[in-house]
Amino acid sequence: MVDPSIVAASALHGLATGAVYALVALGLSLVYGVLHIVNFAHGSLLMLALYGVYFLHERLGLDPYLALPVLLPVAGLAGYALHRWVIAPAGGARDENVLLVTLGLALVLENLALVAFRSDTRTIETAYSFSMVALGPALLPLPKLVALLGSLVATLVLWAIVQKTDLGRAIRAVAREREAARLVGIDTRHAFALAFAIGTASSAVAACLLLPSYYVSPQVGHGFVLIAFTIVVLGGMGSFWGAFWGGLLIGVVESLGGLFLGESLGQIGIFAIFIAVLLFRPTGLLGRPL
Amino acid sequence: MNPAQGERAALVFLVLAAPLPWLVDSGTLVHFGIMVFQAATLGQAWNILGGMGGQFSFGHAAFFGAGAYTTAILQLRFGVDAWSGFFAAILAGAVVALVIGLASFRFGLRGSYFALVTLAFAEVLRILANTLEITGAGVGLLLPLAPGLERLQFADRRGYYLLALFLCAASLLVARAVAGSRLGARLVAVRENEEAASALGVDPFAVKMRAILLSGAMAASVGAFYVQYFLYLDPHIAFGPQVSVEALLGPIVGGPGTVAGPLAGAFLLQLLGEASRALAGGATGANLVVYGIVLILIVRFLPGGLAGLARARAERAGAGS
Amino acid sequence: MTLLGVEHLCVRFGGLTALEDVCLAVDEGEIVAVIGPNGAGKTTLFAAISGFSRPTAGRIRFAGRDVTGLPPHRLCAMGLVRTFQVTRPFADLTVRENIAVGVHLRHRSPRRARALAEGVAERVRLADRLDQPAAALTVAGRKRLELARALATEPRLLLLDEVLAGLNPAEVAEMEPVVRDIRASGVTILLVEHVLQAVMRLSDRVLVLVGGRLAATGTPAEIVRDPAVIEAYLGEGADRLVTAESPRARGA
Numbered sequence A: 001m002v003d004p005s006i007v008a009a010s011a012l013h014g015l016a017t018g019a020v021y022a023l024v025a026l027g028l029s030l031v032y033g034v035l036h037i038v039n040f041a042h043g044s045l046l047m048l049a050l051y052g053v054y055f056l057h058e059r060l061g062l063d064p065y066l067a068l069p070v071l072l073p074v075a076g077l078a079g080y081a082l083h084r085w086v087i088a089p090a091g092g093a094r095d096e097n098v099l100l101v102t103l104g105l106a107l108v109l110e111n112l113a114l115v116a117f118r119s120d121t122r123t124i125e126t127a128y129s130f131s132m133v134a135l136g137p138a139l140l141p142l143p144k145l146v147a148l149l150g151s152l153v154a155t156l157v158l159w160a161i162v163q164k165t166d167l168g169r170a171i172r173a174v175a176r177e178r179e180a181a182r183l184v185g186i187d188t189r190h191a192f193a194l195a196f197a198i199g200t201a202s203s204a205v206a207a208c209l210l211l212p213s214y215y216v217s218p219q220v221g222h223g224f225v226l227i228a229f230t231i232v233v234l235g236g237m238g239s240f241w242g243a244f245w246g247g248l249l250i251g252v253v254e255s256l257g258g259l260f261l262g263e264s265l266g267q268i269g270i271f272a273i274f275i276a277v278l279l280f281r282p283t284g285l286l287g288r289p290l
Numbered sequence B: 001m002n003p004a005q006g007e008r009a010a011l012v013f014l015v016l017a018a019p020l021p022w023l024v025d026s027g028t029l030v031h032f033g034i035m036v037f038q039a040a041t042l043g044q045a046w047n048i049l050g051g052m053g054g055q056f057s058f059g060h061a062a063f064f065g066a067g068a069y070t071t072a073i074l075q076l077r078f079g080v081d082a083w084s085g086f087f088a089a090i091l092a093g094a095v096v097a098l099v100i101g102l103a104s105f106r107f108g109l110r111g112s113y114f115a116l117v118t119l120a121f122a123e124v125l126r127i128l129a130n131t132l133e134i135t136g137a138g139v140g141l142l143l144p145l146a147p148g149l150e151r152l153q154f155a156d157r158r159g160y161y162l163l164a165l166f167l168c169a170a171s172l173l174v175a176r177a178v179a180g181s182r183l184g185a186r187l188v189a190v191r192e193n194e195e196a197a198s199a200l201g202v203d204p205f206a207v208k209m210r211a212i213l214l215s216g217a218m219a220a221s222v223g224a225f226y227v228q229y230f231l232y233l234d235p236h237i238a239f240g241p242q243v244s245v246e247a248l249l250g251p252i253v254g255g256p257g258t259v260a261g262p263l264a265g266a267f268l269l270q271l272l273g274e275a276s277r278a279l280a281g282g283a284t285g286a287n288l289v290v291y292g293i294v295l296i297l298i299v300r301f302l303p304g305g306l307a308g309l310a311r312a313r314a315e316r317a318g319a320g321s
Numbered sequence C: 001m002t003l004l005g006v007e008h009l010c011v012r013f014g015g016l017t018a019l020e021d022v023c024l025a026v027d028e029g030e031i032v033a034v035i036g037p038n039g040a041g042k043t044t045l046f047a048a049i050s051g052f053s054r055p056t057a058g059r060i061r062f063a064g065r066d067v068t069g070l071p072p073h074r075l076c077a078m079g080l081v082r083t084f085q086v087t088r089p090f091a092d093l094t095v096r097e098n099i100a101v102g103v104h105l106r107h108r109s110p111r112r113a114r115a116l117a118e119g120v121a122e123r124v125r126l127a128d129r130l131d132q133p134a135a136a137l138t139v140a141g142r143k144r145l146e147l148a149r150a151l152a153t154e155p156r157l158l159l160l161d162e163v164l165a166g167l168n169p170a171e172v173a174e175m176e177p178v179v180r181d182i183r184a185s186g187v188t189i190l191l192v193e194h195v196l197q198a199v200m201r202l203s204d205r206v207l208v209l210v211g212g213r214l215a216a217t218g219t220p221a222e223i224v225r226d227p228a229v230i231e232a233y234l235g236e237g238a239d240r241l242v243t244a245e246s247p248r249a250r251g252a
């Protein structure tokens, strides 16, 4: 039998990872919900953000959490520009085209990183890297706890932006009724690019929360993008809370699956969920669209 | 150039390329040719399903890898000869296609959903290959070097060159036969508008199943060839996303849905890849950066690929005369 | 002989009832028109008959068989084909290739399919556009293409969903004999149409659908005179309009 406190710790770890997954997936889900595009480059953008955090720490000694105010606007602007001037013009009518363009983007970004930074896996060390916090019976590394809480806060902020601000209202209006939104004077191209910018920015937040307990390499985005897709599909394409709960669920499933089945088979579990949901409930299990 | 001329040009190109290694003594050229033919065949496999049928797979590695592992395992673990292994590989590709096709098309998955499901299937296979003992797990499989036609290995690389060229030509002829058949007409109809096609008596499920079976078998043959040529295989080589990307790049660049497109695209991309690698001082990834840029530019400015460009030029010339 | 029978058909979308207890029969060789205001459920009726949507309740019989729930391609193979109100050309293909897809239902050979496509194109007056891309067609051209593709499947029953809508009067006048010729060749026709003058001239019987229910049936002359129909659908002054526009009144 596995010790219950190990199971509890594993579940807690999973929850912390899952919260970050949820944040990454929320960006993807927002983009899907508003633009109806599947953004293959989402993982690569996260990867770039992770390198951003890494180099800010290594070169300037900037604490990863304090890198947030630097990275957030950069990521937002980059996302805006990418959508407005690369993805939107190439996308055209077929959604397969968007798939191809974002795939092309992923190829470019990932391999540029490979050329520039080589395939080494890099980590950072901070004073608190190895501090542990006792939560009930389980011990959790401090960076994981920060990731968990930070992701929850970021999710709430994101929700508030989407629900309570004029920007969010405009984006939601465009998501539901493109033509109508255009008619009432919303600049749809601008709104689309803003949604994409928010999606990218949430990846930057995830990067800052992630790096102290994680690593960065050119391929790091792969795993995330597939998991994020799983979460988005599980939660219902474009659903906000669906992606949130889906993220937590996948984090826990992955962690417990890894504990009981070994790491690889645990991952297969995730893809099995992914395929099963796509086949049987492509509208998702958990949420409604935004 | 119209499509029929493009097909003929592609076939003539292959015929002319056949004796080339015996005229020019260059190992680089031979290897380059092998890479082009291999990519073109894989691209043709994708093209039948994705280009003609409009079902964009992002997981053709599933078929390629299934073929590669099938022949490698049969040879290594069961003492099966390479030729039988080759045909078993093709069968394995069709079986994987049957599973993926039944799963996705029965449930009417289209567009991005289909792309994501194929991607996930390839990932599942990659993780399985990484875990199971029979596939050699993460270490991979190494085939013993034993040249001889009966073992489908060649001491002289030019043997591989001819074999790859043969596969490429065969895939081209198959694609041509499909394009000129009722199945081809129906595939294109399903691509253009599935509901309208079904209103006209086309069973979209049956049509897509045939396309994916053919496509899977063809992609698997490339996997089997890869094993014979490199004599090494691991989960990433077999099922990694780069295989799926390579499968779709050629036809998208060359002209999706055209018979000659995958070969033209593969040729151009390999050329660009070599050039960029040389320019970047052999840095890994440099060629993929260029591929990514080409992909974005093609989708943006030339959705019909090179074939679309050729057709537009012909139409302009025709209108001018 | 009854070719098509619709029995107590109901179609609901969530809470919305699009069709309620619709019964109708079409005899072999007839031209029957379905008219009704926008949103009456005409297209929904066609979709249910042709297998594109599963009825919530009721049966569809075709050529003596219960065909409820069969997929469109099976029905098409049995000889029941529909056109789409919002035309759906295979945009990347030529007109000939578009029609050939329909021909292929009964003819395997591509060469024969392309050759037969020509004959079909002539029947709908599209022969001069055979090698143009379908995307280049005008609205009238697209309507003809819809008709041609359906005809190419060699149907027994043709469901035409507003093939005259969006055409100018000259184009409508041109299409009428086309439809008549199709009937003369032995094809039964059920059509949805808003262009009332054409309905009156073409059809043997008219069914009026209002709010998902069959409100009246009869010959064109009876329908125009039916006060309930005028009230529910045609609106005031409509009967005058119809009479005034009738061919005799125009001296045609």
Ligand SMILES: Nc1ncnc2c1ncn2[C@@H]1O[C@H](COP(=O)(O)OP(=O)(O)OP(=O)(O)O)[C@@H](O)[C@H]1O
Pocket (backbone or CB within 6 Å): C013, C016, C018, C036, C037, C038, C039, C040, C041, C042, C043, C044, C045, C085
């Ligand atoms: N797939 C669907 N889901 C929900 N409601 C639908 C669907 N299809 C049609 N409806 C509704 O069913 C009703 C009937 O629509 P239908 O298209 O059959 O009308 P119609 O008589 O063909 O109208 P028109 O003359 O405008 O073509 C309408 O209220 C429409 O909004």
Ligand SMILES: [Mg+2]
Pocket (backbone or CB within 6 Å): C042, C043, C044, C085
């Ligand atoms: Mg209608």
